[in-house]
Amino acid sequence: MPELKIGSQGAEVLRFYDYFTRWAKSYANLLGKRDGYYGNDEARFTSELQRRLGLPITGRFGDVEANRTGYRWTGTATPPPAPVYRKIWLYSAPGSGGNWDQGPSFDLGNRCKDVLHINHQPISFQKGGYLGFMGGDPTYSYVDVTYDQYKSLEWLLDHNPDINDPDVELWFSGYSQSADGMEDALEILFGDGGFRIPKTGEVVGPGKYRHLRSRINGLVQFGNPSTKGTGIARKVRPAWLDALVRNVNYDNDFYAVALDAIRPPMYAIIVQAEMELPFFVHVLRLAARIIPDWLTFLPIGGMLGGIGGAFGPVAQLSVGAMTGLGGNPALGQLMGMAGGAGDTKVDDDLYNLLKPTGVLSNIPGLSTLIGALPGLQAHGNYPFDPVMMDRAYDHIAGFRR
Numbered sequence: 001m002p003e004l005k006i007g008s009q010g011a012e013v014l015r016f017y018d019y020f021t022r023w024a025k026s027y028a029n030l031l032g033k034r035d036g037y038y039g040n041d042e043a044r045f046t047s048e049l050q051r052r053l054g055l056p057i058t059g060r061f062g063d064v065e066a067n068r069t070g071y072r073w074t075g076t077a078t079p080p081p082a083p084v085y086r087k088i089w090l091y092s093a094p095g096s097g098g099n100w101d102q103g104p105s106f107d108l109g110n111r112c113k114d115v116l117h118i119n120h121q122p123i124s125f126q127k128g129g130y131l132g133f134m135g136g137d138p139t140y141s142y143v144d145v146t147y148d149q150y151k152s153l154e155w156l157l158d159h160n161p162d163i164n165d166p167d168v169e170l171w172f173s174g175y176s177q178s179a180d181g182m183e184d185a186l187e188i189l190f191g192d193g194g195f196r197i198p199k200t201g202e203v204v205g206p207g208k209y210r211h212l213r214s215r216i217n218g219l220v221q222f223g224n225p226s227t228k229g230t231g232i233a234r235k236v237r238p239a240w241l242d243a244l245v246r247n248v249n250y251d252n253d254f255y256a257v258a259l260d261a262i263r264p265p266m267y268a269i270i271v272q273a274e275m276e277l278p279f280f281v282h283v284l285r286l287a288a289r290i291i292p293d294w295l296t297f298l299p300i301g302g303m304l305g306g307i308g309g310a311f312g313p314v315a316q317l318s319v320g321a322m323t324g325l326g327g328n329p330a331l332g333q334l335m336g337m338a339g340g341a342g343d344t345k346v347d348d349d350l351y352n353l354l355k356p357t358g359v360l361s362n363i364p365g366l367s368t369l370i371g372a373l374p375g376l377q378a379h380g381n382y383p384f385d386p387v388m389m390d391r392a393y394d395h396i397a398g399f400r401r
Contacts, residue, residue, distance in 0.1 A: 054161030
């Protein structure tokens, strides 16, 4: 199935340009200059085309758009046949710092579109709010990003051409931070009221789409920090939302299966912070302050005196030895990041706010927490694991009302 997307180039892009300068004269100016390259201008034009046609807004031009507009691909005499249309929509969201067209939820949505003929609508929103290593603007905290995710989903629902059809069906899927944000958004938009928006503190009333709650088929969530009972967010969702969620989590996922007492209070602070570094780096920096202090009571304590919480070589060795991960390459990479100068205010805030609670005096628990590093690696593996991706797809494919 041909598709034009950002990065496509050549004769087909020129053909596309020439056709739509005639077909869509009123907004063909969005196409920009004719250069044979499908870039941001062409994607912007296609997004507007999709909006006017009532199609998922992706900025990519494929057979569905070609059929609706009469466009013929090079070497074909007629437009592509009309695809099967179902009034079923899946909204997908990427993980921390990811683009809208990345991650397991996007891959799941595309598979459902191609095989099940479900409309796949990715959600595009502000990047940032780090839980991992991906890019984005660090001035946007976790709660800034999940708020923008909610507003973006609201806009897309408002413009869904089937939203007022009694037969419409809705699926949602998020990964990592966006799984948590997706559940927040559904509490706001489909809930009974009483949810406090993390960014603004506003307590919302009944959701504008509460009447459509019965049209939600489910939420398929990957590496979900909001997993009931074990997720690092420790959020309590209403029963109607709990019943819709199908979590696809590894048993050792660092954010979805956080059974210790240390991660949740750290998380509650970090989601408000402007961060340039991953969550786990701040865990390591706290360990560098606390574990060496604790080790001063042991026979080797004299070797560690005077570190003052700095993440130097001795602190790195002590943390690695205490957790049994000294030879782990990922730990070495994170330690290198922890040794930098960025985000020190976040470290100070964590230390000052958590120390009075007694959480940081649990040295074995802190060591175990760092020992959970493989769960951080597992958290990033979902899109590359066919077993987990099949599990998510099978849930949707096997669903019947």
